[in-house]
Amino acid sequence: MERVHHPTASAAAWDDPATHDAWLRLFAFAVAGQLLWPVVCAGAFYAMLLIGQWSMWFLLPIALYALYRTFLQREYIASAVQARRILRVYPWQVHRTPESGIGQIPGAKSGDVWLAFPDPDQPERGVPVILHGHAGSVWWRRRLGRGYESEKTRQAAEVWFAGDPRFAGVIAVPGPRRLFLLLQFSASRSGAGGEGQASPESVERARRAGVRVAT
Template identity: 35%
Template sequence: MRLSKNPGGFEGPAAWDTPGTRAALFRWAARLLGKTTGWIAVWLAWLYGVVFALFSGTAAAVAGLPLVVIAYLALAPVHRVFKLWRMRRILKVYPWRQQPEGVRAVPGRFGRTDAVFLLPNPDRPEQTESPDEHGGMFRVWDRVARRGFNDELWYAGDPRFACVVAKPGPKTLSYVAQATAYDMRTSPRRKGISPEARRRARAIGARVAE
């Protein structure tokens, strides 16, 4: 399978029609569901232990503290389920593209390593944009970058709004976006957007100023 390395324009078949894309998105959703289900099972098992401790007179209050942590671990990935629909829309509107050195590992807060994406502006390929991968401690590409990812990054989307990024294959899908694309508390992007870029951005539900 050959993908375009030309950062300008949006030519090429939609990523959704590229062999392997639908299976990759299904695996992403299945892993997310599996993690959430697993943590819920752990939470229920711990809750049973707390109730048992309560009736046996042991320190149920102390035993109950981990319930809060486990509940966070179970519920924190749930918001990513809402990204599934956005990812599917992006993959149906944009083609896969390849970008050499599309992700870099940089020092972050508290001694951690953060992944920074450097993707070309489709209307001005000499400029780069850096959409963010949200998710706090669950950001997959922070770990990928920390391990020294050297392959060309695959991405589908417009980095001025939102993209799906992946290892070649595609594998290890994730969703990255600019805050201005969907956050109503910010001003939508206005300048330097071609009519075709506006059309595609609106097709994925992103906010674009008139």
């Protein structure tokens, strides 16, 4: 039977060796993509020149997608760096079947998937965070907010969260695996979170985690 890892009780998620290893894998894949996709793009264009015009039907889509991923990969690297700063400040919190949904909250479009976590200053109040982002959010968006249980939704029945939902955070499934950066764009990251106001201590902590908080 596979051993289940639980986050260590520490001041920061980064102090957990498993978290450190998970982040290194995330960063390594981001850097590898930054090296690989330009090569794929250039190779596809070069192959079109060698093979001839008819090859454009299947090589041009590959080249354009690789070009798109080349520019997108910078966001993966930046997200990994931001995630590391958050993990060095906040501890892991384990949430079983956290509230989630699709649309139907302020600022969300009809297809936007969101998660809600407790407000650190008012734990009785949940703060939703929309899963904005790139291809890295697809795994999460297919497993959250469905309103019914399936094999896929059970894979995200337990969510680890490190951060402050009014500003930013990192989510993962037990392991941790599937690290993903969440950014709160409502209220320009002022910490208002829809109602209430973040304490000065919470704002300072978010700034130490590298979040640009509106004054």
